[in-house]
Amino acid sequence: MPSVVALIPARSGSERVPDKNIRPLAGHPLLAYAVASATQAGIFDRVVCLTDSGKIAEVAQRYGADVPFLRPAALATATLPDIEWIKHALDQLGEHYDLFAIVRATNPFRGPDVLRRGLEQLLATPEADSIRAVELVKQHPGKMWVLEGKTMRPLLDQSQLDVAWHAGQYQALPPIYVQNSALEIAWTRVVSQTGTREGRVVSPFLTQGQEGFNIDDEEDWDRARSLLDEGEATLPDVTLPR
Numbered sequence: 001m002p003s004v005v006a007l008i009p010a011r012s013g014s015e016r017v018p019d020k021n022i023r024p025l026a027g028h029p030l031l032a033y034a035v036a037s038a039t040q041a042g043i044f045d046r047v048v049c050l051t052d053s054g055k056i057a058e059v060a061q062r063y064g065a066d067v068p069f070l071r072p073a074a075l076a077t078a079t080l081p082d083i084e085w086i087k088h089a090l091d092q093l094g095e096h097y098d099l100f101a102i103v104r105a106t107n108p109f110r111g112p113d114v115l116r117r118g119l120e121q122l123l124a125t126p127e128a129d130s131i132r133a134v135e136l137v138k139q140h141p142g143k144m145w146v147l148e149g150k151t152m153r154p155l156l157d158q159s160q161l162d163v164a165w166h167a168g169q170y171q172a173l174p175p176i177y178v179q180n181s182a183l184e185i186a187w188t189r190v191v192s193q194t195g196t197r198e199g200r201v202v203s204p205f206l207t208q209g210q211e212g213f214n215i216d217d218e219e220d221w222d223r224a225r226s227l228l229d230e231g232e233a234t235l236p237d238v239t240l241p242r
Helices: 030-041 054-062 082-092 112-123 189-194 218-229
Strands: 004-009 046-050 099-102 130-136 145-148 151-154 177-187 202-206
Touching: 004 030, 004 082, 030 046, 030 054, 030 112, 046 054, 046 082, 082 099, 082 189, 099 112, 112 130, 112 177, 112 202, 177 189, 177 202
Parallel strands: 004 046, 004 099, 130 202
Antiparallel strands: 099 177, 130 177, 145 151
16 A cells, blocks of 8 residues: 555635634634544545644644644745645655645545545556546636627637537536645655646546535635534544544
8 A cells, every 4th residue: 555644734824714724613623624534534644734833733733633844934825836835845754655645624524535535546547646626617617708898708719619608508518627625635756757746647536515615715614604504514523632
């Protein structure tokens, strides 16, 4: 079995939801659900939280994650490409892992089964460098427009079609998927070989229900609480290690 490390990024600089990663949701910090999912999945040799904050590091350790070092401030900005902190983390861990998974704290409804399914899929797809979570789009790009002064044109060229996508029903359009942040798993070799986190061949990991739900702003936070109150989503079981 290849060795796998779970990387949980949790920087401190959330602007739209202050202290988002450690803000309580249903009795526990948001970060706790990512740690619980990764720990309970039973597929990781190590579960590591990568943060620039001592406060967040303390919470992560309390719930069972390893925090071997703090991210430098330069690697914890809102505009930094993920590949930069990933390269830093893999270099600093001190151990080699065959695969790494990005388990973001902002997807609270992704449970351990999602992580197990993802790893199984990648191992069963030897031609793939990685998997990435995707879901069907709700806003189809075939119905999107680019404004040009007082007129507009379709985002996608549809001149070759008998019936333009923007003139058809959603059900008649070709299925299009959008990535979500629920899960990424990749072979660590792709980082050094391609300079990317996903490599050249990516396998689609289809999330189900609310697994791909991401908390990005206050509206998302309210929606998360509503989904829980209405029984439309569930959280991983969280228990504090003794």
